[in-house]
Amino acid sequence: MSAPSIYTRLGVRPFINARGTITTLGGSIMPAPVVAAMVEASQHFVALNQLQEKAGEYIASLTGAEAAFICAGAASGMMLAGAACLTGEDRTAVENLPDIGGRPNEFIISLVDSHTYIHQGFKVCGGSLAKAGTHSQVSADDYAKSIAKNTAALVFFLGSQPKDQLPEIIALAHRHELPVIVDAAAQLPPRSNLTDLTAMGADLVVFSGGKGLFGPQSSGLILGRRDLIRACALNSNPHSAIGRGMKVGKEEIAGLVKAVELFMEQDEEALIQEWEKRCQLIATAVQNVAGIQPMYQPPYTSQFPPASPMLTIHFDASAPLEATAVARALEEGEPAILVSASTDALTIGPQTLQEGEERIIARRLGEILAPP
The missing domain is CATH 3.40.640.10 (Type I PLP-dependent aspartate aminotransferase-like (Major domain))
Incomplete structure (x- = not known):
């Protein structure tokens, strides 16, 4: 049995970072x-x-x-x-x-x-x-x-x-x-x-x-x-x-x-294409949910960082949950997932996702937004 991680021993909970290279969230993974x-x-x-x-x-x-x-x-x-x-x-x-x-x-x-x-x-x-x-x-x-x-x-x-x-x-x-x-x-x-x-x-x-x-x-x-x-x-x-x-x-x-x-x-073009695939996979998980509209933002149309695509998931009044409730459920679940949230939208950045984490996010969104 492996020893507990330093974070576990300190009582700090790691998370999947779908927000970006933000200083207060640890920057990036080396x-x-x-x-x-x-x-x-x-x-x-x-x-x-x-x-x-x-x-x-x-x-x-x-x-x-x-x-x-x-x-x-x-x-x-x-x-x-x-x-x-x-x-x-x-x-x-x-x-x-x-x-x-x-x-x-x-x-x-x-x-x-x-x-x-x-x-x-x-x-x-x-x-x-x-x-x-x-x-x-x-x-x-x-x-x-x-x-x-x-x-x-x-x-x-x-x-x-x-x-x-x-x-x-x-x-x-x-x-x-x-x-x-x-x-x-x-x-x-x-x-x-x-x-x-x-x-x-x-x-x-x-x-x-x-x-x-x-x-x-x-x-x-x-x-x-x-x-x-x-x-x-x-x-x-x-x-x-x-x-x-x-x-x-x-x-x-x-x-x-x-x-x-x-x-x-690094092959920068291949890296950006991988980021695009992550956004598209997550978008597919919610595209058929009533009241929810995923909107893909291509590379070089954002400011921070310019080359990264973004995915914004819009919620209208007919959505099964409010965007902030979904963000809270993602963060409180296992594993914890952090996204950017407003009253009517979630924004997901792929730059800090590790391999396979986009599939975890897609699965969790599907579970949270599934009909009761």
Whole structure:
């Protein structure tokens, strides 16, 4: 008889995640080769600065970026990117943060993204914010009107802002000799985002390591200009700097290196087709239930992540149960299943489903919605 899992021993109930790579739900499941790389790294001592440098050089070679740095998650990466734009490679400036010593420290940041911890990160490292646009949209003109003598960088939220707007923002910033920081945390796949954004001229691009890359959840990746990446490193662990607490261990570094390798090698088209099949199988389980209409959303029509299809199951007044009741039954059943729910719809994302879990969801939906 096998020993109980760590979660069982702690009294924590695992679940099937049909919502997506959400931080509070554990991010993603690492493939076995990523876990193996972390275990291998855990068996030896290495100089952390050297490991970071070599890992960054290798990832840069895979992605075509000038340079790369592994950080402790995307939020960490955004704060380090901000700090890098405030200090450059000036070690005295690095040591003095959050005191910026009269240097430009204002980040032009659009209001379309609601993650206020990103705003807080810029403030923690000594920045101030010039907020542009509205909660629904922001234009290049909105950015342009906010540029001033005290501007340190422009911030772009890929996903909340369209990719085709980015070249215009980059051109605007570079005319004023200002860098652009791109938050692309949940924008993988497609793989092209890992190569195209820096090629467009974005100065620093930040990705989560534990979402679409399927690496360690407490890891992230910054790609960009060599001088600014060096500044990110100086502001981060293991240096005595404002990012010292954002520690990335040797295990996470090794795990993310392997995750990037796998991501660059994978058959992306086949992966997306598999996600589509999962959605279609679940849709088939409910398509003949009165009052319920499954609606398939193809790849590249959503924001987070852009390449993933989605399935939305709509409930009208004649449905046997309300959507929230079905979501509750899924979560309370065995195994527990988490979906996104509103008063009249369930939304299922296939990206975080493990092999065969789509069949479990289809079966459970059939049982819950079966006539009494």
